Structures are given as structure tokens and as C-alpha cells.
Amino acid sequence: MKKMPNAQRRTPNLEFRSGYVAETPDGNYAGSRRPKYDLEERLLEFTASIVQLADSLPNTKAGNHIAGQLLRCGTSPLANHGEVEAAESRKDFLHKLRICLKELRETWRWLRLIGRLQLAESAALRANLSEIEELIRIFSASVRTTEKNAK
16 A cells, blocks of 8 residues: 555545535534544534633633633634645644644643633533643644654
8 A cells, every 4th residue: 555645645524524414503414424533523612612711711801811812722723723634745734733732732721720710610621621631632642643654
């Protein structure tokens, strides 16, 4: 089997958008070819929860500052993941994966600060922290694998 760079491999997200599977208004998908694991969908859910968390922060100088920072870094991985899928080379793919990982790590730090300052409901915060730790592990493993395969 001929090896090809990641940028040329089909991903479940690309196959998923093959034109005949559409999202319904309730967020579910019509059609029968939905992949078991869709990282983009997971990032979309995480981003939505970050937006809701940012909106729930207190309307204070500190709360507004943290909310703005959280929105910037917490919504970035979703957009950058689209860039990963459209990478033009293995080097570009790796660079964009690293950007996603960097933004996830920054989001993790802001979430920890929110917890330390007790600015949000602890259940919502714990759920976000748990999810971001899993996403960081996923993206870290992807970076390691891509680096290993690039040699």
C-alpha cells in the first residue's frame, strides 16, 4: 500500500460531508452514514459549552476579561480543526494541529482560573475541564503520531 501524507487521506469528517448527510434543526443528522466518532462534532459541542460558560461569568471587570479570553481561545480549536483538514502538506497539517493543541492548553488554563476564583457553577466547569483534558490528549497523540510518521 502506497503511503500518502495525512493531508491526502480521507477523514471521517470529509466523508461525512459527502453531500447526502444533512444536519437537522435539532442537531441530529439525517442519513445512514454518520461516523461513530466525529472530532468536529465533539469540538462543536465543546465550543458551544465554552460560549455558554463565558456568558454565565459575572459582569465584573475580571469576569468580562476572563470571558473574552476564554471565548477567543476556547472557540479557536473548532475553526482551526477545519484548517487541519484542509492542510496542503504534512508540515502544514502538523503546524495547524499544534495551533489547535496550543489553544486547547490555553483554554484549560483559563478554565482552571475560573475554578480557582469560583466564578462559575462547579458542575459545568468540571464537565468542561474533563472534556478539554480528553481533547488535549487526542490532539497531543495526533501531533506525536504525525511527527513520528514524518521521519
